[in-house]
Amino acid sequence: xxxxxxxxxxxxxxxxxxxxxxxxxxxxxxxxxxxxxxxxxxxxxxxxxxxxxxxxxxxxxxxxxxxxxxxxxxxxxxxxxxxxxxxxxxxxxxxxxxxxxxxxxxxxxxxxxxxxxxxxxxxxxxxxxxxxxxxxxxxxxxxxxxxxxxxxxxxxxxxxxxxxxxxxxxxxxxxxxxxxxxxxxxxxxxxxxxxxxxxxxxxxxxxxxxxxxxxxxxxxxxxxxxxxxxxxxxxxxxxxxxxxxxxxxxxxxxxxxxxxxxxxxxxxxxxxxxxxxxxxxxxxxxxxxxxxxxxxxxxxxxxxxxxxxxxxxxxxxxxxxxxxxxxxxxxxxxxxxxxxxxxxxxxxxxxxxxxxxxxxxxxxxxxxxxxxxxxxxxx
Amino acid sequence: xxxxxxxxxxxxxxxxxxxxxxxxxxxxxxxxxxxxxxxxxxxxxxxxxxxxxxxxxxxxxxxxxxxxxxxxxxxxxxxxxxxxxxxxxxxxxxxxxxxxxxxxxxxxxxxxxxxxxxxxxxxxxxxxxxxxxxxxxxxxxxxxxxxxxxxxxxxxxxxxxxxxxxxxxxxxxxxxxxxxxxxxxxxxxxxxxxxxxxxxxxxxxxxxxxxxxxxxxxxxxxxxxxxxxxxxxxxxxxxxxxxxxxxxxxxxxxxxxxxxxxxxxxxxxxxxxxxxxxxxxxxxxxxxxxxxxxxxxxxxxxxxxxxxxxxxxxxxxxxxxxxxxxxxxxxxxxxxxxxxxxxxxxxxxxxxxxxxxxxxxxxxxxxxxxxxxxxxxxxxxxxxxxxxxxxxxxxxxxxxxxxxxxxxxxxxxxxxxxxxxxxxxxxxxxxxxxxxxxxxxxxxxxxxxxxxxxxxxxxxxxxxxxxxxxxxxxxxxxxxxxxxxxxxxxxxxxxxxxxxxxxxxxxxxxxxxxxxxx
Numbered sequence: 001x002x003x004x005x006x007x008x009x010x011x012x013x014x015x016x017x018x019x020x021x022x023x024x025x026x027x028x029x030x031x032x033x034x035x036x037x038x039x040x041x042x043x044x045x046x047x048x049x050x051x052x053x054x055x056x057x058x059x060x061x062x063x064x065x066x067x068x069x070x071x072x073x074x075x076x077x078x079x080x081x082x083x084x085x086x087x088x089x090x091x092x093x094x095x096x097x098x099x100x101x102x103x104x105x106x107x108x109x110x111x112x113x114x115x116x117x118x119x120x121x122x123x124x125x126x127x128x129x130x131x132x133x134x135x136x137x138x139x140x141x142x143x144x145x146x147x148x149x150x151x152x153x154x155x156x157x158x159x160x161x162x163x164x165x166x167x168x169x170x171x172x173x174x175x176x177x178x179x180x181x182x183x184x185x186x187x188x189x190x191x192x193x194x195x196x197x198x199x200x201x202x203x204x205x206x207x208x209x210x211x212x213x214x215x216x217x218x219x220x221x222x223x224x225x226x227x228x229x230x231x232x233x234x235x236x237x238x239x240x241x242x243x244x245x246x247x248x249x250x251x252x253x254x255x256x257x258x259x260x261x262x263x264x265x266x267x268x269x270x271x272x273x274x275x276x277x278x279x280x281x282x283x284x285x286x287x288x289x290x291x292x293x294x295x296x297x298x299x300x301x302x303x304x305x306x307x308x309x310x311x312x313x314x315x316x317x318x319x320x321x322x323x324x325x326x327x328x329x330x331x332x333x334x335x336x337x338x339x340x341x342x343x344x345x346x347x348x349x350x351x352x353x354x355x356x357x358x359x360x361x362x363x364x365x366x367x368x369x370x371x372x373x374x375x376x377x378x379x
Numbered sequence: 380x381x382x383x384x385x386x387x388x389x390x391x392x393x394x395x396x397x398x399x400x401x402x403x404x405x406x407x408x409x410x411x412x413x414x415x416x417x418x419x420x421x422x423x424x425x426x427x428x429x430x431x432x433x434x435x436x437x438x439x440x441x442x443x444x445x446x447x448x449x450x451x452x453x454x455x456x457x458x459x460x461x462x463x464x465x466x467x468x469x470x471x472x473x474x475x476x477x478x479x480x481x482x483x484x485x486x487x488x489x490x491x492x493x494x495x496x497x498x499x500x501x502x503x504x505x506x507x508x509x510x511x512x513x514x515x516x517x518x519x520x521x522x523x524x525x526x527x528x529x530x531x532x533x534x535x536x537x538x539x540x541x542x543x544x545x546x547x548x549x550x551x552x553x554x555x556x557x558x559x560x561x562x563x564x565x566x567x568x569x570x571x572x573x574x575x576x577x578x579x580x581x582x583x584x585x586x587x588x589x590x591x592x593x594x595x596x597x598x599x600x601x602x603x604x605x606x607x608x609x610x611x612x613x614x615x616x617x618x619x620x621x622x623x624x625x626x627x628x629x630x631x632x633x634x635x636x637x638x639x640x641x642x643x644x645x646x647x648x649x650x651x652x653x654x655x656x657x658x659x660x661x662x663x664x665x666x667x668x669x670x671x672x673x674x675x676x677x678x679x680x681x682x683x684x685x686x687x688x689x690x691x692x693x694x695x696x697x698x699x700x701x702x703x704x705x706x707x708x709x710x711x712x713x714x715x716x717x718x719x720x721x722x723x724x725x726x727x728x729x730x731x732x733x734x735x736x737x738x739x740x741x742x743x744x745x746x747x748x749x750x751x752x753x754x755x756x757x758x759x760x761x762x763x764x765x766x767x768x769x770x771x772x773x774x775x776x777x778x779x780x781x782x783x784x785x786x787x788x789x790x791x792x793x794x795x796x797x798x799x800x801x802x803x804x805x806x807x808x809x810x811x812x813x814x815x816x817x818x819x820x821x822x823x824x825x826x827x828x829x830x831x832x833x834x835x836x837x838x839x840x841x842x843x844x845x846x847x848x849x850x851x852x853x854x855x856x857x858x859x860x861x862x863x864x865x866x867x868x869x870x871x872x873x874x875x876x877x878x879x880x881x882x883x884x885x886x887x888x889x890x891x892x893x894x895x896x897x
Binding site: 054055056057058059061062064065066068069070072073074076077079080081082083084087088090091094095097098100101102104105106109110151152153154155156157240241242332333335336339340343344347348351354355358361362375376377378 | 434441442444445446448449451452453455456458459460461463464465466467470471472473474475477478479480481482483485486487489490491492493494496497498499501502541543544545546548549550552713845846847851854855858862866869870873876877884885886
C-alpha cells in the first residue's frame, strides 16, 4: 500500500479530478439547461435542446453525487464543515437540482404549454444555480470562511448566508457560470443544427469572453487584495489527521507563493486560458468536437487554479486560522484512503469506458424530425 | 450544549426526507428485474407484446425513478448539512461505502437508464437487454452499499476509536462489508423491493383485466408479476427472519422492544402475537403468546436466552457507569497524550465510551453525573415499545398477506384461471398501497429501534447533529415539505394518467384508448 503522505496527495488530486469530471460532464448538461429558454424558441426547438442531453444527464449527475461521497469518505471534516457551514447555499443547490429529474422526465409527458414552459424554467434553474453557487463557494474558500472547532472537533460556523455573497465571491460565481454556459453551448453546437446551433454559437462566444475577462479580473483581485493563508508551525504530512495540531497565519500574497515555489503550477491558469481561447476559436470555425475537448481542458485549468493556489489548504478559517482544513489534516485514516484509492482506480476507468460507449450509441445530431417521430418516448 | 429542539427537528427532517425517498426506492428495485424478465422474453420469443410491456412498464418505472433520483441526493447532502458531527465522527468508515456506491452502482444505473429509454432504435435486441440488465444490477448494487453503511450504524464492526483524531477509524474493511446486519438487511430490503414491484404490476394488470381491456397485454403482465412476486414474497419472509436473528447488541434491544419482552424468559422464549403494552409499569397488561417461537427465531436454538428489556437496562446502566470513566480518561488524554495512567484507564473502558457520551445530553462535565442520571440515561437506551411492537406486527402481517396473494395468483396463473377470479383481481388491485406501508414500517422499526443512537453503542443521536439554529431547521423543513408536496402531486398525477391510459400511451396503435393522432 502507498504511504500515508502519498495517499493524502493522491486524494487531493482525486478530489480535483472528480470536481473537474463533474464540471466537464454534468457541467455541459447544466450549461444546456442554462441556455434552454434562450436558444429554444418554440416547443420543438426546446425538445431538441433537451434531448441532446436527455439520455446522459442522469449519468452525468452521478459525478456530482460521487464527488460528494468521495469528499465524505476522503475528507470527512471538509464534508462536515463545509456542508453544515454553507447550509443555505447547499440547500439552494439541492433544491435547484430537484428541478432536473422531473424537468427532464415529466416535461414532455403532458402537452399543456404552461406545464412545459414551467419545467423549461425549472431546467434553467437546475442548470444555472449550482454552477453559480459553486463558484461563489470557491470565492469564499479563497478568502477564508468563519468557522472553528471545539476540543471535540465539533465544527461551528459563525458567518451568515448573506456574507457569502460578497463581491469577490460573486465574481468567482460569474466566472463559474460563464464557464459552464460556454461548455454547454459548445456541446449544444455539436449536437444540433440550424437556428439552435447558430444561437448556441453566439452564446459560446459571449460566455467565453466573460470567462476570460472574469478569470483575469479575479486573478488580479486575488493578487492585489485577497490575503492568503500559510502554515506557521511545523506540520507532519504523514501524521494523524487533527486540524488543531498546527498554527496558521494570514499573509498577503500567500495564495501566489506556490507559483514561485513550483513554477510548473502555472500550467493550471495557462491551461485555463488556452482551453477557453482555443474552444472559442474552434467553435467559431465550427469544429465543435475539438472545441468541446478544448473547453474541457479549459475547465480543468480554471478549476485547478484555485486548487493549486491554496494547496495544501482546502478550507481556511478566517476567524480561527488554526482551525483551517488542509489536505494533510482533514483527511481519513491511512486504511480508508487506501481502500478508496483502489476502489477509484478500478471503477473510474470502467465508468469512463461505458459512459463513452453511451455517448457513441447516441451520437449524431438531434433534429426536429427526431423529436416528432419520437413524440411519445423522447423527453 | 445542543438544544433538544435542534436534535428533534434534525431527526424529523432526516426521517421525513428518508421515508419520502423510500417511497420510490422499493418500486425501482423491483421494477428493474421485472423489466429484465419481460425484455428477456421479448428477446427469446420476438413477440412485440413483450417489447410493449417493457416499454409501458418502463414508462411508469421512469416516472417513479425520477423522484427516486431527486430525493436521493437530499440524503447524501444531509449527512453533511445536518449531521456534521456524525460525518466527522464516523466518516472514515461510513463515507467509504457511500462513495463506492456512487462509483460502482449509481454510475452504472444512471448511465444505462438513459440508454434503456433512448436506445431502442440504436441497439440490437440483445444489446438493449444487456443495458436493461446492467441497469438492474446497478440499482441493486446501490442498495447493497447503502445497506452496508446502514448495517454498520446498527452493528459497528471493523472500526476503532482514535483519541488523536477524535473519531472512529476503519480497521477492517471486510468486516464492515460482510457485517451480518448489513447482509441480512440487504437481502431483506431488496426482496421487499421486488415484492413492491410485483404488487405494482399485478395490481394494475388486474385493474385492466377487471375492466376487460388490453387483455393479452394484461394477462402476460399478470403472469410475470405473479411468478416473480411469489418468489419474492417467499424470500422476504425467510430473509426477514434472518434479520430477526440477533447477533448484535442493537438487535437484542430492538428485538426486546418490538416483541415487548420486558422480562428475560426461560429459553426458548414465547412470541407475543398481540399484547396490551403498559410502558409506564414496564409490563404487558395482557398478551397472547405462542410458546418457543421467539427463542427459536432470535437465537436459532432452544437453550439460549434472549434478554428482556429490564435486563438490558440494568446491563446498559453498568456500561454507562464504565463509559463515564472512558470519557474522563479521554479528556485527560486530550490534555496530555503522554499520560500513561489515563491511557490505561481509557483502554480499559474504551468499549463503553459511547455509553458515557449518552450522559452529555444532560450534563457538560462527567463530574456532575449522579446515579439517578445514569438510571435516566439507561432508560433512554430502550426505544418506546408500543410503536415498535405494532409497526413490526403490521409489517409482518402484510408480509404474510403478500405470500397468500402471490401464492394464489401464481397458482391461478399456472392453471390459467385468474382472469375469471374477479375476487382475486380485486384483491390484487386493492393491495396496491400495501407494500409501501410495509416498507415504511420496516424502515421505521430499523431506524427508530436504534434510538438513542446514530451508531449503536458508539455515537448518541443528540451529539451527531450540526450546530445550526432552530430557525434554520424550521426553514429547511418548510422548504422540503413545499418541494416534496409539489413533486409528489406531479408524480402521482402522471402515474395515474399513464396507468389509466395503459399501453395505449405508447402510441403504437395496438392498444385500447390510443391517442387520436397516433
